[in-house]
Amino acid sequence: MLERNDLRSRPRWLRFPFQSRTQDVPQARVGARPAAEPRWLVPFVFACLFLLCLLPLISLAKAGFAGLVSGQSIGVLTEPATFAAIRNTLITATGGMIVSVVIGAIFAFAVALTDVRGKQSLSFAFMLPMMIPPQVTALAWVEMTGPASPLLKTLGIAPPLGSPQPLYSLAGISLLLGVQHAPLVFLALKAGLSASPRDGVEAARLAGATPFRVFRDIVAPLSLPGLIAGAAIAFVSGVGNFGIPAILGIPAGIEVLPTLIYTRLASFGAGTFGEIALLSSLIAVIAAAGLILQQRALSGKDYRIIGLSGANAAFALGRYRLVVEMALVAILFFVLVAPLAALVASSMVPAYGVPLNLQTVSLRAYEEILFRQSMTLKALGNSTFLATTAALGLLAVSVPAAYLMTRRKGLLANTLGILIEIPYALPGIVLAVAFILTFAAPLPLLSVSLYGTIWIILIAYFSSFLAVSLKPVMSAFLQMDPSLEEAARLSGAGFLRRMRDVILPLVAPAAGAAIILVFLIAANELTVSALLWSAGTQTLGVAIFNLDDSGSSDLAAALSVLVVVMVVLLMAALEALAKYLPEGVLPWRN
Amino acid sequence: MAQLILNHLTKHFGGGRPAVSDVSLTVREGGFLALLGPSGCGKTTVLRMIAGFEQPTDGSIDFGERRLSDASRALPPERRNMAMVFQSYALWPHMTVAENVGYPLKVRGISGEAWRRNVGEALALVKLTDYADRRPAALSGGQRQRVALARCLVTSPDVVLLDEPLANLDQHLRKSMEETFRIFHERSGATMIYVTHDQAEAMALATDVAVMSEGRLMQMASPAEIYARPEGAVVGGLIGRGSVLRLPLSEGAPRALEWPALRTALGGMGKTGAADEAVRDVLVRPEHVSLDGEGMAFRVISCVFEGERFALTLSLPDGQALKAYCDRVTTPGETARFVISRGWRL
Numbered sequence: 001m002l003e004r005n006d007l008r009s010r011p012r013w014l015r016f017p018f019q020s021r022t023q024d025v026p027q028a029r030v031g032a033r034p035a036a037e038p039r040w041l042v043p044f045v046f047a048c049l050f051l052l053c054l055l056p057l058i059s060l061a062k063a064g065f066a067g068l069v070s071g072q073s074i075g076v077l078t079e080p081a082t083f084a085a086i087r088n089t090l091i092t093a094t095g096g097m098i099v100s101v102v103i104g105a106i107f108a109f110a111v112a113l114t115d116v117r118g119k120q121s122l123s124f125a126f127m128l129p130m131m132i133p134p135q136v137t138a139l140a141w142v143e144m145t146g147p148a149s150p151l152l153k154t155l156g157i158a159p160p161l162g163s164p165q166p167l168y169s170l171a172g173i174s175l176l177l178g179v180q181h182a183p184l185v186f187l188a189l190k191a192g193l194s195a196s197p198r199d200g201v202e203a204a205r206l207a208g209a210t211p212f213r214v215f216r217d218i219v220a221p222l223s224l225p226g227l228i229a230g231a232a233i234a235f236v237s238g239v240g241n242f243g244i245p246a247i248l249g250i251p252a253g254i255e256v257l258p259t260l261i262y263t264r265l266a267s268f269g270a271g272t273f274g275e276i277a278l279l280s281s282l283i284a285v286i287a288a289a290g291l292i293l294q295q296r297a298l299s300g301k302d303y304r305i306i307g308l309s310g311a312n313a314a315f316a317l318g319r320y321r322l323v324v325e326m327a328l329v330a331i332l333f334f335v336l337v338a339p340l341a342a343l344v345a346s347s348m349v350p351a352y353g354v355p356l357n358l359q360t361v362s363l364r365a366y367e368e369i370l371f372r373q374s375m376t377l378k379a380l381g382n383s384t385f386l387a388t389t390a391a392l393g394l395l396a397v398s399v400p401a402a403y404l405m406t407r408r409k410g411l412l413a414n415t416l417g418i419l420i421e422i423p424y425a426l427p428g429i430v431l432a433v434a435f436i437l438t439f440a441a442p443l444p445l446l447s448v449s450l451y452g453t454i455w456i457i458l459i460a461y462f463s464s465f466l467a468v469s470l471k472p473v474m475s476a477f478l479q480m481d482p483s484l485e486e487a488a489r490l491s492g493a494g495f496l497r498r499m500r501d502v503i504l505p506l507v508a509p510a511a512g513a514a515i516i517l518v519f520l521i522a523a524n525e526l527t528v529s530a531l532l533w534s535a536g537t538q539t540l541g542v543a544i545f546n547l548d549d550s551g552s553s554d555l556a557a558a559l560s561v562l563v564v565v566m567v568v569l570l571m572a573a574l575e576a577l578a579k580y581l582p583e584g585v586l587p588w589r590n
Numbered sequence: 591m592a593q594l595i596l597n598h599l600t601k602h603f604g605g606g607r608p609a610v611s612d613v614s615l616t617v618r619e620g621g622f623l624a625l626l627g628p629s630g631c632g633k634t635t636v637l638r639m640i641a642g643f644e645q646p647t648d649g650s651i652d653f654g655e656r657r658l659s660d661a662s663r664a665l666p667p668e669r670r671n672m673a674m675v676f677q678s679y680a681l682w683p684h685m686t687v688a689e690n691v692g693y694p695l696k697v698r699g700i701s702g703e704a705w706r707r708n709v710g711e712a713l714a715l716v717k718l719t720d721y722a723d724r725r726p727a728a729l730s731g732g733q734r735q736r737v738a739l740a741r742c743l744v745t746s747p748d749v750v751l752l753d754e755p756l757a758n759l760d761q762h763l764r765k766s767m768e769e770t771f772r773i774f775h776e777r778s779g780a781t782m783i784y785v786t787h788d789q790a791e792a793m794a795l796a797t798d799v800a801v802m803s804e805g806r807l808m809q810m811a812s813p814a815e816i817y818a819r820p821e822g823a824v825v826g827g828l829i830g831r832g833s834v835l836r837l838p839l840s841e842g843a844p845r846a847l848e849w850p851a852l853r854t855a856l857g858g859m860g861k862t863g864a865a866d867e868a869v870r871d872v873l874v875r876p877e878h879v880s881l882d883g884e885g886m887a888f889r890v891i892s893c894v895f896e897g898e899r900f901a902l903t904l905s906l907p908d909g910q911a912l913k914a915y916c917d918r919v920t921t922p923g924e925t926a927r928f929v930i931s932r933g934w935r936l
Contacts, residue, residue: 483680486643489667490674491694491741501693505684 036407036485038495045404048397049419052463056434057422063437064281067274076264076275082282085260089286092173092245092256093238099178100234103331104185105227111186112193113219114315116325123190124575125332130183131567133524134243135545136560137180137339141167142247143557144342150349151342154357168252173245177238179335184237185230192226193219211315225298232294236287240427242527243541247548257283258429258527265436265531273437280433287427340564347558365558376559378536379543382454386529386539387522390461391515394469397462398514399507402470406477424467428527435460436531452534460528468521469514472581476510509580516577520570524563592654593619594640594749594781599649601635608647609635611805617798622775622782623810624792626828627802633785636802637751640783641674642667653748673742674751677758679734681726687737688713688722694745712740715777716770732763739770743778752784756791768794789829793817801825819845819934826873826936833912839870839935847872847933856886856906856930871936876901878932879914885929888912890920904928 067073076082107126111119129137143149146165152158166172200222204214242258249259261279264272317324350362369376401420405413423431439450439459450456484506488498504511526541533542540563547556574586594617601610610632617623625633638644640651642664650660658665673694681690692709695701700708713719716736726734735755742750752771756764772795775782786792792799793813800810801824809821820826823834837855839847847855852872888904891911900919904912912930920926 481678481680483676483678484682486641486667487674487676487680487682487741488693489643490641490670490672492668492671492697492745493693494668497697502682506682 036489036495037403041400041495042404042412045397045401045416049401049416052397052459052466053419053422056431056438056463057426059438060277060280060430060434063273064277067271067277070271070274072271073274073278076271076278081255081260082279085255085257085279086282086286088170088245088249088254089239089256089258089283091170092177093235093286093290095171095174096177096181096238097231097235099175100182100185101227101231103178103182103335104230104234105189106331107182107328108186108189108193108226109219109223110324110328112190114317114321114324116317116321116328118325122328122332123186124571125336126186127183128336128568128571129179130181131520131571132564133526133541133544134176134180134241135247135526135541135548136243136343136524136563138167138176138244138247139544139548139553139556139560140339140343141172141176141179143346143553144339149342150345151338154345165251167248168254169248170254173248173254173256176244176248177241178234180241180244181234181237182335184233185227188230188233189223189226192223192229215315228294228297232290235290236425236427239283239287239290240429240527242429242530243545246526246530246545250549257286258427261429261433262530273440276433277437280430283427284430287425287430291425343557343564344561347554347561349554365554366562369555369559369562373555375538376543376547376555379538379540382537383523383540386454386458386461387519389458390465390522391469391518394462394466394518395473395511395514397466398470398473399504399511402474402477402507403503405474406480407482420467420470423463428464428525429531431464432460432528432531435463435528452537454537457529457532457537457539460532461522461525464525464528465518465522469518472510472514472517473507476507480506509577513574513577513581513586516570516574520567524567592656592748593617594783595652596636596640597650597652599636599639599651600647601632601639601644602647608805610639610646612649613802613805613807614649615800615807615810617781617783620779620781622795622797623784624796624799625783625785625802626789626792626799627787628828629787631802632805633802634753637674637753637783637785640749641672641751642670670749671745671747672749672751673745673747674753675735675738675742675755677754679726679738681734681737681741683726686723686725687718687729690726690737691740691744694741698745708744712744715743715774716740731759732767735759735763735767736770739774743774746778747780750778750780750782752782754785754787756786756788764791771795793829799829801828803828820873820936823871823936826871826934830875831913832873832875833910834936835872835874835906835910835912835933836869837872838867839872840867843870843935845935847935849929849931852930852933853886873934873936874912874930875932876913876915879904879912879928879930881916881918881926882929883927885927887925888928889925890922892922893920895919 107122110116111123116122142165144151145167147159147163149158167176201214201218204218205211209217240258242262245254245256245259246262248254249256250263255263257279261276264275264279347365348361348363350360350364401416405416426434435456436451439456442449450459480503484502485498488502493501524541525539526545529539529542530545533539538546540559544556544559544563547553547559578586596613596615599610599613600608602608613632613636615623625636627633635644639646639659642659645664646659646661648661651658653670656665657663658670682693685693688709689696691712692705695705695708709722710719713722716739718733718736718740721729721733721737726737729737738755755771756767759767768791771782771784775795784792784795796813798810799813799816801808801816803824809816809825811819816825817829820829826832826834837852838858839851839855843851855872858867888906891903891905893903893916894901900916902914902916902920904914906912914928
């Protein structure tokens with residue numbers, strides 16, 4: 001046994017850099033383990049997360065507080081416009097939530113519990129509205145229903161020109177928010193249902209319960225937590241949605257909080273920063289209230305599932321199967337096929353109000369946006385750059401963060417988790433405002449302002465989509481046997497060597513999925529870039545919005561069709577990758 | 591080559607009793623130590639501290655003159671020249687069998703002909719030469735196990751750690767793998783530490799057996815020694831299939847008890863004996879209990895046919911259970927005479 005005094009006589013390679021500090025009585029570190037990662041990793045991850053998650057929130061709080069104290073912006077809280085916006089936000093978000101719950105629940109129960117055919121295709125089609133950007137959804141519905149709708153005109157059932165567009169109303173906004181966010185309810189409910197015990201259902205049937213009683217007594221109580229969670233997500237998403245109220249509400253003079261922030265920022269004044277900080281704080285408060293309500297509703301409803309799960313086709317529909325299938329297809333037709341058909345139709349009409357037929361069909365709009373309009377090409381370039389850079393760059397944060405969160409339990413992992421939750425829980429519009437406030441002033445030391453450049457959009461994307469990038473990578477790490485890395489350590493491989501030879505190849509499929517998902521969402525994003533863009537830095541979402549705003553609905557429709565095609569192609573690419581991916585990576589699969 | 595020394599090794603994970611508490615032992619050079627104990631006894635934590643995945647809260651680990659870890663510092667696993675067979679085998683699914691086996695060489699900068707030769711030799715030893723280009727997913731459990739073993743072999747490590755390597759294999763494969771481990775130990779000359787909860791495995795393989803319970807080291811000795819002379823009721827109950835009887839014995843009674851002494855003790859049950867007599871634990875192995883007309887009458891509770899013999903459960907007059915082996919069938923409920931030829935006072 002070596003004595004402590006013999007330390008100096010040990011071979012050179014055993015002299016640790018921190019040896020001299022630990023000559024005294026060694027402090028017993030509870031649960032200490034030899035660091036598996038180099039020392040720069042923890043500070044690096046914390047610095048990234050501070051910049052992306054905490055700093056914007058601090059700036060928001062600071063600006064809001066300054067606005068209150070200076071009194072320059074406090075007026076915004078007592079304006080009638082603000083009250084109207086709050087009221088409209090609550091009405092549309094609640095209405096949207098109800099629509100989402102109804103449609104989402106019908107689909108989730110049918111797909112998870114009955115023996116309808118083509119479940120995979122039904123799920124895929126039903127999830128599409130979530131991945132299609134909201135402004136495109138809104139445009140498609142406007143093209144479908146209005147008096148100028150090429151689809152209705154072609155069919156000869158269009159209302160007379162000059163009659164009001166029915167969607168330019170609170171009900172219209174609610175309906176579209178509902179359609180947009182129904183997949184969120186569907187997912188939350190389906191996840192809960194497919195974890196419900198099939199043998200529990202079968203035991204109830206054997207006990208003599210009719211299918212209806214089984215549904216009422218067993219399935220409904222077990223699916224309630226999923227339903228509540230889905231409803232809460234739909235509500236919060238509705239509160240923060242910008243694209244739908246922007247397209248449907250602004251023409252009708254209906255303001256919700258996100259569009260109010262947008263118009264306030266457009267008419268820039270002395271107190272604007274304080275005002276938008278306060279308005280976005282209101283959004284954050286409403287969203288938080290929704291989540292707290294969900295917590296209250298969920299408490300005491302944590303049913304741990306015992307026994308075999310995977311309730312597939314617990315209910316055989318028998319002769320009603322065809323009826324149910326028809327009903328599902330009909331819903332899909334109205335929420336997906338018809339609006340998209342209208343969108344395609346209006347992208348092909350030569351002029352506003354002309355019915356579409358073989359004589360009038362024209363690809364002029366596509367020619368215009370792809371070869372003539374420099375604005376759309378610029379937007380395409382900007383969105384591609386932003387989405388690619390965000391998708392690839394985020395891996396540099398999400399892979400180390402996921403590594404630390406899975407390898408190191410306790411305080412460190414919890415802190416990282418909370419930091420990442422912040423931008424994930426905040427509506428995108430709040431985050432965008434926070435980034436304006438953070439980077440409006442020139443950067444310290446460099447005295448360069450990011451405001452008005454493409455870089456502020458990029459940083460905001462990094463923050464917004466960190467959670468999107470992290471989730472697939474995190475599931476890959478969670479499902480990876482830690483001994484795979486330990487075996488590499490014992491083989492003599494240092495941190496970077498292990499990363500290169502063992503860890504990165506194993507998380508590569510999930511990282512690939514993370515890249516495509518971030519790209520898909522970032523390329524279509526509107527909420528953040530609507531606030532942050534300026535001349536030359538417009539994104540695809542902004543371009544569609546501006547084209548529609550300036551009356552070029554055919555060009556807006558054509559660009560939207562291209563966006564939908566891109567969404568479907570990227571989703572199909574992910575489907576093809578699905579069998580190499582860990583469980584739970586693709587949002588539309590369980 | 592050198593001795594591996596654990597000195598007052600302790601590990602707290604925070605809260606409750608320590609996972610490992612004050613374990614001191616020395617593994618002789620080239621020895622094969624089995625760490626035996628029920629699950630949750632801390633044996634895997636000891637193994638992970640030796641590998642360097644956990645740092646001790648107190649105490650130290652030395653290999654010869656080298657200090658591997660203590661409470662204030664730990665040599666990272668990648669610099670310990672050890673190898674480990676994990677319970678899950680930990681084969682990298684994206685590499686072929688040969689790449690898995692050759693990875694430790696690759697990390698050490700060995701490539702080309704030397705790499706191929708070493709990997710070929712290691713695969714030949716575990717009889718997997720024909721599988722070199724397959725992926726681990728295409729192998730059976732036993733074959734994966736052998737790949738993991740070949741990976742340990744390829745760099746001639748100082749210490750080889752085995753974490754319940756046979757737990758996921760069926761009975762038949764276990765026997766043949768035990769043989770492979772034995773050959774591997776003889777050829778490599780490495781110090782081997784083998785964690786298991788299966789005492790038969792430990793007995794069959796190891797040169798030394800260390801029994802752990804609730805984080806503490808109960809006893810360390812050779813397999814024959816620990817079987818014949820276990821220390822304490824925990825070790826006695828864990829090793830072999832013996833019964834622990836509570837018999838009145840005097841203070842000065844020898845530890846190895848013969849039939850006359852045992853008969854006296856059995857006869858004296860329930861009576862108040864001499865002043866220095868107290869009830870003590872006595873371990874009786876079933877192979878030392880035999881049918882004999884000269885013996886004492888015990889009632890047979892159950893009789894199970896095990897192939898090579900019958901396993902009996904007997905009931906002593908005061909209700910204590912005793913296990914015995916017997917070569918003919920006996921009817922439960924019947925009373926027969928038995929002799930206990932040997933007992934070991936714990």
